[in-house]
Amino acid sequence: MTVLPAVPFPAVVPGDPRPDAPALTARGPFPVGVLTLTVQHPDQLDVVAALAQPTLPDPLPRSERRLTVEVWYPARLADGQLEQIHYADRVVPAPGQPATPLEWLGRAVRDAAPEPQGGPHPLVLVSHGYPGSRYLLSYLCENLASKGYVVAAIDHTDSTYADLAAFASTLLNRPLDDQVVLDRLDALSAPGSGSPLSGLLDTSRTALIGYSMGGYGALNFAGAGFAPQTLAFVPGGALAGRLSGAYTVDPRLKAIVTFAPWGGPSAVRGLGVPAAEFGVWDAEGLAGVRVPCLFIAGDQDDVSGYRDGVRALFERAVHSERRMVVYRNARHNVAPNPPPPAADTLAPYMHYAEPAWDARRLNDLNCHFVTAFLNAQLKGETEALTYLDAPDGPGELKGFPARTSLGIELHRRPAR
Structure with a gap:
């Protein structure tokens, strides 16, 4: 075990709350450990290799798909261990431009001893945008781990800053990646697995957090089957297994959080093929979601769209008990870490900034609202949902210091 030296660390790192943070923002009682896993998914359709051929091969080639997963968890620290960590990342400002190295700072300990007390802990999967990485929401991953969750963020191959490839791979693989990682973590949690995660997590209480393309995958994983028109988006009819009625939702999934989910009509328009009524979905598909949902969006989102995008998806998931947080005047970047210092030119900076x-x-705000939602759905603390209720008439939102809840809308729809 590596013990970090007591060296100076910046006064503020991503995830450190401002003085005006709402009640559930603060970190919980657990120190946070973090480890890295590799997950293999054998014999998967390889649409990147297929699209690289002069003519589309039939059948499509298959290969092993490898995923890197970062896992944050409640930990037990040795004397002298400090919650200080550096996450190395990079961003490509625009196609053909060189990558900008980035460094995220955090408050966790690499490979720290797990804390079994209070466990087994619920599992939260995290799925980044396109492009993105498993570190894109590290502030939220650390925050939830400190509150008694095991949080697993996925590097979606062909969709990260490091290996960005054909968009069709992202469209096909998001829900499939979510499934294989859930299955792998379930195996590692079993007694006698030999993993540090053995006995630490309870996959029967799983939630999925998705941002942008991660939100697209989360909705499909939760039962929003794609409309038949989406078959044109990926070669070889590869999306057939994710159409409405073609698959069964994993019963371990108990809730989803979708930040600015991609897939509405304005988002899909650029793909150049006919879209369904609600982008990649139709009304039947969205009605397939039956787990509770939390949508978080900006009402000026110009990537996923708001009125015909996130808001329409929220309204049409009619069989889900669902809530929505809207940040007025925000665009698409409502979920990520703050821009790191190295993102000091406009293109990389605007990849993160609002x-x-x-x-x-x-x-x-995200830590506060997501904590309230997950505590209710995964821990049975139903009173936590009152933090997601709008006041009757003018007034402050629950849990906010006086005069600090300006610019936030809360919406709720019951399951039909």
């Missing part, structure tokens, strides 16, 4: 909102403020 023009009308302070990123630390959004991080605080």
